[in-house]
Amino acid sequence: MMGPVLAACLLIILSTAWISQANGALCKKDGGVCTCNDKTKSVDCSSKGLTAIPSNIPVDTDNLKLDYNKLSSLPDTAFHGLSKLTYLSLDNNQLPAFPVGVFDHLVNLDKLYLTHNKLKSLPPGVFDHLTKLTILGLGENQLQSLPHGVFDKLTELKELSLHSNQLKRVPEGAFDSLVKISEVQLYGNPWDCSCNDILYLSKWIREKEGKVNGIESATCVNKKAVLEITEEEAAEDCVYPNTTTAIPTTIITTLASSNDDDIPELPVPQENFQKFLGYQEPDHLPTQPQCLMSISGYLGLMMSLVLTSAAILYVIHFPKKA
Template sequence: MMGPVLAACLLIILSTAWISQANEALCKKDGGVCSCNNNKNSVDCSSKRLTAIPSNIPVDTDRLELHMNKLSSLPRMAFHGLQSLTYLSLSYNDLKTLPAGVFDELKNLETLWIQQNQLESLPPGIFDKLTKLTDLQLYENKLQSLPHGVFDKLTELKTLKLDSNQLKRVPEGAFNSLEKLTRLQLEENPWDCSCRDILYLRNWIREKQGNVSNIEAAECAVGNKAVLEITEKDAASDCVSPNTTTAIPIGTMTPASVIYDDIHEIKVPQENFQKFLGYQEPDHLPTQPQCLMSISGYLGLMMSLMLTSAAILYVFHFLKKA
């Protein structure tokens, strides 16, 4: 009976070694990109001048720090498989946009920091799956508007920072679902107090005053008057919301045949082809230690697979004889 028992133990040990080898590729001390605290399931990739997120972050990571890098974009599947994350920091990067669905698998996330980037807008539903989120930092971006319902699913949210953006208004009902909110920062935005739709924000601030801190600091772009103090007379204009879309008149649409005929005349810059093909400048290429680390990781993985296969074959052979 010792034969299959020993083989099973060997199989478990090899599987554990395989997983450790995969994690080593990310956190190896000699030439590794990130530092890891396995006891706390924490991965720190901050201040590494990264232009892309490492692809082999352990699936049981609870805390992921990616701040102070050079991330200008995120792939939609950037955090695929990281359901254990409760803390994610993307602050101090160069993010200009967020792909729809990028946070959809982070259903246990409690803290999300995206402050001090270059975000100009947010996709509708970008936070819909983050139902456990309690802290959302979006300050010091370039947000000009918010999509309708962007915070509707964040019923556990306690802290929301939107200060130092370029917001002129918020959609009707933007904060209605945030029943547990205790801190909201709205200052340093050019609130347009001449438009009627600012009255929603004024009424909400008046209702929550005393229960939600910092909301009184929101001021109109003109006159330095607090949003809290504006009157219906101040906000008499019917302004067009930036979220409003207008259908294109059919008569102005260009026939497809004309577009097709003109395609051959379009000149695409060489750098666009390079970006499409995934070309990277030499200073973004992996360093020699990283290359060696990757090669050793693949060799170790292949060795683990071979030993695992041998153990499985041994078990089958033993059982067949039995």
């Protein structure tokens, strides 16, 4: 009886090891889902339905494509160990935000594409370590504001896309460090030209007109070109809460100085009040685990079941034949 039992145990151990190797595989040649090119050091994981980034990307990878997947979040260690990356595309995923430090190890990155996600905000210093970056794509997201100094370290940047977001303003001095910039796409944003903090962007566009492509297309919500805004038109000092709603300080001062008896009681719809406070319904709730089992993993599971069943049958029937 010891022979069949040992044989069965050996089969189970081998099949389990095979499954572990298959689930850990990255490249198609190893049973994974991504296409890898050893000569160009590129890894293409585009359009694979991934909900998590593969954990075993080769450390010498130069070009990594993760676009057109279902990534909705990233761990802060997602790209640790990939310091040789020069190209990273995360276009067309479902990323509403990034963790602090997620790009800090990508010190050689030249091109970063983050367009067509659901980004609503950027953490402070998110690009501070990407000092070699020349192209940054942030278009077609839902960005409502930019952190102060978000582009200050990007002195090599040549192309920046911010189009089709929800931006009403940019921080004072936002583009001052972009000494090599040649193209900035600003169209498709609801620029608020009634508040005086739009004057920085208006002045910057006038100074760079004819030198930087794409900037003249920035228009106010009233369709007037941002570069044409005057100080008289943008006279209000506006306060921006954690929403896209701007409140002129003159209104706040008037309300603060008035007696309670003089203020009429107005009905405020609950949804408007929530919007002012910055409350927003989540775009979606997680409906699937943030993990990935490749096709080879499924095949490995089936193989394990077959081998295990065969081993059990062998153990049961061997004595009868003996």
